[in-house]
Amino acid sequence: MTSGFIRKTAMALSMTLVMAAGTTGVAQAKSMDEVLAGDHRSAKNKARDVYRHPKETLEFFGLKPDLTVVEIWPGGGGWYQEILAPYLHDTGVYYSALNNPSATEGYYFKSKQKVMARLNSNDDLYGKVIITELTAPKKTDIAPAGSVDMVLSFRNFHNWQMGGVEKDVLAAIYKALKPGGIFGMTDHRSEETNGKDGYIKPSYLKAAAADAGFVLVATSEVNANPKDGHHHAKGVWTLPPTLAGDKADHDKMRAIGESDRLTYKFMKPKK
Secondary structure (H helix, E strand, C coil), X not given: CCCCCCEEECCCCCCEEECCCCCCCCCCCCCHHHHHHCCCCCHHHHHCHHHHCHHHHHHHHCCCCCCEEEEECCCCCCCCHHHHHHHHCCCCEEEEEECCCCCCCHHHHHHHHHHHHHHCCCHHHHCCCEEEECECCCECCCCXXXXXXXXXXXXXXXXXXXXXXXXXXXXXXXXXXXXXXXEEEEEEECCCCXXXXXXXXXXXXXXXXXXXXXXXXXXXXXXXXXCCCCCCCCHHHHCCCCCCCCHHHHHHHHHHCCCCEEEEEEECCCC
């Protein structure tokens, strides 16, 4: 493991604390605006802010720099990881819960490699990240029970549902949160989804969250996209950024933009 930072890793759900001897001296971002404008974010990623509204979304969830936060399945791209980790670096705690990090080949192996490369790239931005595992239903200890202020998930519920593990994941999130803790999430939405197109039914999400013990405290339309008609040849992946459909339709899909998304804020009851 690269020197120059403190990191707790839990690839097999065993935490290891690595103490390092100093930092690189890079100036530390102090505000969300500084993080979003930072040079560590590529121009390609910044261009997607117009669709994902990271500042408004995170403010809606109530993110503060001194909170203990878990991000579920950041993925190899780590679009939100490169925002959350620097923002929480100085006074907060940031857990990154990976899916199947013990894989030695395939998608999850490549995703882990990309995540670790990012985390090793700049100690002053990523040096205190805590890696945990969420490979439902067997490995679900994303953080010590009752220790987390906030759990965040971005466009993952449809994957949990397609894998039949949404109840296991929601239970893991509920367990990790403190009483009064927040579960904030976004995902592609459509009440007409067939369950295989990447969209989720808001009504089903609400019911599943309620069954897990959560209370829906607020919703936001910050990530809504009325141009998205929800019916595409290759599901939500027909739209940007994937553009999985016919190349002849790519300009049309770009004009629509990224998917229509719900943004929900749930709470674990205080009592």
